[in-house]
Amino acid sequence: MSELDARVDALVDELLAFSPLAYRVGKQALHASMEVPLSAGLVMEGRMYGFLRTTEDFREGVQAFKDKRRPRFQGK
Numbered sequence: 016m017s018e019l020d021a022r023v024d025a026l027v028d029e030l031l032a033f034s035p036l037a038y039r040v041g042k043q044a045l046h047a048s049m050e051v052p053l054s055a056g057l058v059m060e061g062r063m064y065g066f067l068r069t070t071e072d073f074r075e076g077v078q079a080f081k082d083k084r085r086p087r088f089q090g091k
Contacts, residue, residue, distance in 0.1 A: 034072035035090040 030038065040063050048056030067073055071091040079086035 032085070034067075034070075034076065034086070034088040036070055036072050036088070037067055039090075040067055 044056075044060050044063050047059055051059070072086075072088045075088060076086045
């Protein structure tokens, strides 16, 4: 396996550890922000972050951090 393949595999493993909901919302924010001025994109990002803070995955992430364990995200 080449060094590039190893780095790609490591990046994929890192991305798979993220909350699927946060990953999906992040992708939406990136795509949507390309169509609007920076100020509107920042407002949109703030709203999406506010939404994510209300999710079960957010609470799980905080609890996992407190418990010093890996989070078990469910995309909720």
